[in-house]
Amino acid sequence: MTASAVSFSGVEKIFRRPRLLGAxxxxxxxxxxxxxxxxxxxxxxxxxxxGKTTIMKLLTGLLxxxxxxxxxxxxxxxxxxxxxxxxxxxELPYFPPQIKPGAALAYYGRLSxxxxxxxxxxxxxxxxxxxxxxxxDKCIAEFSKGMLQRLGLAQxxxxxxxxxxxxxxxxxxxxxxxxDIRRLLAGLNAEGRTIFLSSHSISDVEKLCGRVLIMxxxxxxxxxxxxxxxxxxxxxxSIFVEAVK
Amino acid sequence: MRNFLPLAWAVAVNSxxxxxxxRFFTLFSVFAFxxxxxxxxxxxxxxxxxxxxxxxxxxxxMELTALAYVLFQVSSSLLKEAETKTIYLVFSRPxxxxxxxxxxxxxxxxxxxxxxxxxxxxxxALLSFRGFPPPEAYAWALAGSFxxxxxITAFAFFVSLFSTSSVSTLVISGIMWTLxxxxxETRFIAEQAPGVKAALLKGAILLxxxxxxxxxxxxxxxxxxxSPTAVFSGAAWILAAYFASLWLLxxxxx
Numbered sequence: 001m002t003a004s005a006v007s008f009s010g011v012e013k014i015f016r017r018p019r020l021l022g023a024x025x026x027x028x029x030x031x032x033x034x035x036x037x038x039x040x041x042x043x044x045x046x047x048x049x050x051g052k053t054t055i056m057k058l059l060t061g062l063l064x065x066x067x068x069x070x071x072x073x074x075x076x077x078x079x080x081x082x083x084x085x086x087x088x089x090x091e092l093p094y095f096p097p098q099i100k101p102g103a104a105l106a107y108y109g110r111l112s113x114x115x116x117x118x119x120x121x122x123x124x125x126x127x128x129x130x131x132x133x134x135x136x137d138k139c140i141a142e143f144s145k146g147m148l149q150r151l152g153l154a155q156x157x158x159x160x161x162x163x164x165x166x167x168x169x170x171x172x173x174x175x176x177x178x179x180d181i182r183r184l185l186a187g188l189n190a191e192g193r194t195i196f197l198s199s200h201s202i203s204d205v206e207k208l209c210g211r212v213l214i215m216x217x218x219x220x221x222x223x224x225x226x227x228x229x230x231x232x233x234x235x236x237x238s239i240f241v242e243a244v245k
Numbered sequence: 246m247r248n249f250l251p252l253a254w255a256v257a258v259n260s261x262x263x264x265x266x267x268r269f270f271t272l273f274s275v276f277a278f279x280x281x282x283x284x285x286x287x288x289x290x291x292x293x294x295x296x297x298x299x300x301x302x303x304x305x306x307m308e309l310t311a312l313a314y315v316l317f318q319v320s321s322s323l324l325k326e327a328e329t330k331t332i333y334l335v336f337s338r339p340x341x342x343x344x345x346x347x348x349x350x351x352x353x354x355x356x357x358x359x360x361x362x363x364x365x366x367x368x369x370a371l372l373s374f375r376g377f378p379p380p381e382a383y384a385w386a387l388a389g390s391f392x393x394x395x396x397i398t399a400f401a402f403f404v405s406l407f408s409t410s411s412v413s414t415l416v417i418s419g420i421m422w423t424l425x426x427x428x429x430e431t432r433f434i435a436e437q438a439p440g441v442k443a444a445l446l447k448g449a450i451l452l453x454x455x456x457x458x459x460x461x462x463x464x465x466x467x468x469x470x471x472s473p474t475a476v477f478s479g480a481a482w483i484l485a486a487y488f489a490s491l492w493l494l495x496x497x498x499x
Contacts, residue, residue, distance in 0.1 A: 060337040062499045080339040088337035094329035098266060110255040111338045113248055155334060165337075 005194040006036035011068035028054040043205035044198040046215030052198040087156035097141035112159035126154035146177035166197040256348020261355040300380035307364040319401040320411035357394040389459035399486035406493040425456030
């Protein structure tokens with residue numbers, strides 16, 4: 001039996017926007033139950049507002065569930081032990097433009113509990129792995145969108161996490177950058193890391209993932225395994241379109 | 246909890262470096278230099294009291310400049326980190342929110358200390374240029390200014406966690422700063438006032454930090470040392486604001 005890296009059980013997230021009289025409630029996700037097996041690449045597909053980013057934030061402890069429970073390797077995601085096992089790349093990560101990538105990685109490495117030689121080695125390895133080594137002497141202000149995304153990935157990889165949570169990792173990138181990032185993620189998965197990524201690009205998810213979760217208006221509409229979409233006429237795209245219609 | 250101090254220190258150093266690198270820091274430095282230099286005019290007009298006017302006006306200008314920059318930093322700090330999603334990269338790591346908050350407060354306090362030190366050197370150089378020795382209890386006056394800034398920094402962080410904009414944080418903290426310099430007057434009015442009015446004023450005094458305690462050079466003839474009451478009061482206000490802020494931050498979602 002494969003152990004679960006991530007487990008959602010009956011999760012609901014309601015956002016309350018306080019108003020002068022009462023509050024406006026918006027249910028972002030509801031009745032959400034699924035497991036992500038350790039060592040797999042799992043994709044998350046859905047239209048805008050389907051709840052993809054909410055799931056990512058629930059996983060990384062940035063949001064707290066209104067009901068139900070979320071577990072990462074059996075641990076609550078807001079705890080320090082679970083966070084030490086997670087690397088997170090948010091959509092369009094921001095880094096101070098006036099510093100160099102090494103300085104940004106040094107800061108995030110320190111926050112991940114690294115120091116001294118271990119930190120220097122981890123930062124150098126992350127730069128090399130993401131192909132940023134030749135640009136190490138440039139300021140972040142000079143970086144293209146693709147390079148910023150690579151730096152985002154580098155900071156997520158610093159502490160060698162068991163689970164990578166990536167929110168739109170290839171959003172807005174050129175085809176070559178997408179190819180490089182896809183190859184990097186495949187390499188990380190081959191090392192045994194679990195990867196959970198959200199995307200709007202069905203073809204990228206199709207190429208990378210072993211399983212895909214399809215979200216529709218805050219609910220999990222379908223879980224599709226690779227064998228299923230490979231056997232379906234029209235592939236994953238037709239399954240997705242059918243699910244969201 | 247073993248990592249609390251190293252994490253808080255990492256956040257503090259990063260916050261300090263970012264605020265010193267901010268383009269507004271240069272603007273504030275130029276403003277401070279110009280203001281301190283302009284105090285020469287007031288000194289000349291004071292005729293035989295030039296040394297005293299130069300010292301007091303310079304110290305006041307330094308405190309107000311540092312206050313303006315510190316409030317600007319605090320009011321935009323957490324808001325900017327949330328808007329740019331930088332905070333996602335911090336709180337998705339094993340960083341306790343208490344360590345982050347302590348680091349952020351520490352970073353702003355380091356900035357305040359640095360500003361006071363730099364402006365203090367400029368001020369002393371100006372006094373020396375006019376042929377005056379360093380004023381009595383000068384270091385204590387700077388320490389008092391630092392304590393005031395530390396108290397208002399901690400309070401402003403607390404406000405920034407529930408206020409809806411950086412402007413409201415600036416305004417509320419500015420009002421608290423002003424009220425903090427009128428605590429003895431408020432106490433006097435409370436003693437004179439009848440019934441409910443007195444109770445309300447006495448209650449209000451408890452909710453306002455007495456910043457007058459940190460004016461080391463105020464009373465004539467004092468040696469200048471900050472009293473233990475001032476130090477204890479400052480520490481208590483900083484800790485109370487820290488724990489109140491932590492209570493809010495622990496519940497905050499991003």
